[in-house]
Amino acid sequence: MPSPEFSLRRRDFLAAGAAAFAPALALAQGRRIRLAQVGTGGRGVYWGRSLLQNYNDTVQIVGLCDINAKRVEVAKELIGSGAPTFVDFDRMVEETKPDLVLVTTVDSAHYTYIIRAMELGHDVLTEKPLCTDERQCQMILDAERKYGRRLIVAFNARHYPQAKKIKQLLMEKAIGDVISVDYQEYLDTSHGASYFRRWHRIKEHSGTLLVSKSCHHFDQVNWWLDSPPVEVVGYGDLRFYGRNNPFRSTHCRVCPYKQRCQFYTDVTRNETSMKLYVGCEGEDGYQIDGCVWRLDVNIQDTYAVMVKHENGARLSYTANTFMPYEGQEIALNGTKGRIDFNMYDGGGHRDHEVRLTRNFGKSEVIRDFETRSGGHGGADPSLHDLIFRNPGAPDPLGLRAGSLAGAYSSLVGIAGYRSIERGGERVRIRDLVKL
Ligand SMILES: NC(=O)c1ccc[n+]([C@@H]2O[C@H](COP(=O)([O-])OP(=O)(O)OC[C@H]3O[C@@H](n4cnc5c(N)ncnc54)[C@H](O)[C@@H]3O)[C@@H](O)[C@H]2O)c1
Incomplete structure (x- = not known):
């Protein structure tokens, strides 16, 4: 309930x-x-x-x-x-x-x-x-x-076709009641590294990647389960970026290690970035090609978080930001079966699949998704439609997210980093904010 x-x-x-x-x-x-x-x-x-x-x-x-x-x-x-x-x-x-x-x-x-x-x-x-x-x-x-x-x-x-399909299957009780969720997020050495080049590497700007990035995933889980998070335990470390390299610079353009650094990026080849960021550096000093090895990185690059929800379901979540490919492995484990969503992209490894397996039944790959072009696999235009074309339309999947959904998803990340700060202490959401 x-x-x-x-x-x-x-x-x-x-x-x-x-x-x-x-x-x-x-x-x-x-x-x-x-x-x-x-x-x-x-x-x-x-x-x-x-x-x-x-x-x-x-x-x-x-x-x-x-x-x-x-x-x-x-x-x-x-x-x-x-x-x-x-x-x-x-x-x-x-x-x-x-x-x-x-x-x-x-x-x-x-x-x-x-x-x-x-x-x-x-x-x-x-x-x-x-x-x-x-x-x-x-x-x-x-x-x-x-x-x-x-x-x-x-x-x-929420608007990814696969995410909507999972919500629909859960609402139809295709796997009964969800008892637990396993969620693994893989960010590769391009996408993952990009957060360590930009403002996200500073906790005071991003609230760590548990907030800035993982809030998407925590929101999906809150929405799929239709139950708020109540308790969080988190672990996180900086094991790859930041201090974990023998050499560093401030940003790539002036770096003396261009030839040997695998993370060297040449922003001057990107016309839009040159205009939007480099050309505006004089105003605020912000560098879009910051060195991923800078010592001011104060977020983690590997996370493991456990979340207990009000309905008793629990989430085991990990995120790693230095992977050879992008991907997600998500499993929802229910009283009557399991839904798997696996997605990989990179290093010649490209695949995605939603699978429904009912207890004592056959496993089937779900293929009946809507397909849509546009940003984030069609998710952006689906969201925009809901706000700018059909703001009053019925919303059977509950795709619209208000302040409470925003709060709960951020609070899982915030509780996660508070737990990391406190050496893995259990943090209760209700101790953070009066909702
Ligand atoms: N939903 C998604 O898929 C998605 C994707 C990318 C970014 N985002 C979010 O969009 C937001 C912007 O990200 P971005 O990638 O465009 O970053 P960005 O660095 O390109 O842009 C951020 C802008 O905010 C401005 N800014 C900073 N502090 C400000 C302040 N106090 N007042 C006014 N302006 C200020 C900066 O000057 C800059 O122009 C972030 O919240 C990010 O998490 C969401």
């Missing part, structure tokens, strides 16, 4: 979503959704472009804001938008009067804009994670209650 609190809050969100959600109201009034965006780096540009190209009939970008005055100008050009640009968020909101504020800044700044936007009377759509520590989480939940605005968390990982 899902917890009453969990279901009630979700029902609240769904019920109110269609009527009071300002973007839905705008569409009902026959006008486009006025969207103001803060954070115009890589993901921000991706959002802007996608909205302009695919939702120009329902969305109008009315303002772009970033703390980096140069980057916001470059982003405007890359998006191809005619919207005014700002470095002052309050001014943008005041002048553009948006129906929706889209937050795509670095993770640790999300809460600032979520709260301020709601305080100024606006609904918010934020990139994941909702927050990077328990204090931010409490402040967001309190602000939502106080200002009565709607908050959506953009969990595109």
Whole structure:
């Protein structure tokens, strides 16, 4: 049984979503959704472009804001938008009067804009994670209650065709009740390393990869199980990147070890990165090609986390960021069978499969997925449709994620890194935040 609190809050969100959600109201009034965006780096540009190209009939970008005055100008050009640009968020909101504020800044700044936007009377759509520590989480939940605005968390990982299929099978009770989940995440020496080049390597910006990256996976599990997490135990180490190399530099462009470092990357060959980051370095000093061996790395690169859910199910989760290929191995173990999802990509190893095996029955590969083009295997356009084309449409799989889903997914990661800090101590979610 899902917890009453969990279901009630979700029902609240769904019920109110269609009527009071300002973007839905705008569409009902026959006008486009006025969207103001803060954070115009890589993901921000991706959002802007996608909205302009695919939702120009329902969305109008009315303002772009970033703390980096140069980057916001470059982003405007890359998006191809005619919207005014700002470095002052309050001014943008005041002048553009948006129906929706889209937050795509670095993770640790999300809460600032979520709260301020709601305080100024606006609904918010934020990139994941909702927050990077328990204090931010409490402040967001309190602000939502106080200002009565709607908050959506953009969990595109719910929208992968395989993730939706798993949800559907679970709702049909294809494997009975889920007793445990095994979830293994493999990030390779390109994707995994990218987090150690960028701001994610600093815990104060990302809340470690347990928050910045794994919040997707914790959210999937919370959603699949339809039961909130209650307790977390975590272990994590920095065993590969950071200090674990005899030589290092500040960033690749100036590195004297270019010839011998397997992680050397030449950002000058990427025109977009040169414009969006290198050309804007003068404003904030941020280097997109940071050395993966820098001594300031204060996150871990290998994680093992156990999570107990309210319904008694438990999750065993691992993430490793230095693998020879990308991949996931996920298993949901139920009273009547098991669902496996395995995906590998890299080093000539390319495969993916969802398998349903009922107890005492035959194992079958599930093939009836919807297929869709677009970012993250079609997950991004599926998410965008739900918000910008059909904001009031029925949502039988519960794909819409509000503040509580955002909070629980971040809190598993936060509890995980608190547990790591405390030498593997058990951390209870209810001791972190009053939900
Ligand atoms: N859902 C997904 O699949 C997905 C994919 C990539 C990134 N993301 C998320 O999107 C967000 C942005 O990531 P990114 O890859 O674009 O990073 P990025 O570094 O390219 O961009 C971040 C931007 O935020 C700006 N910024 C930093 N602090 C700010 C502040 N206090 N106020 C205003 N702007 C500020 C930076 O100047 C930069 O332009 C992150 O939260 C990340 O976790 C989600």
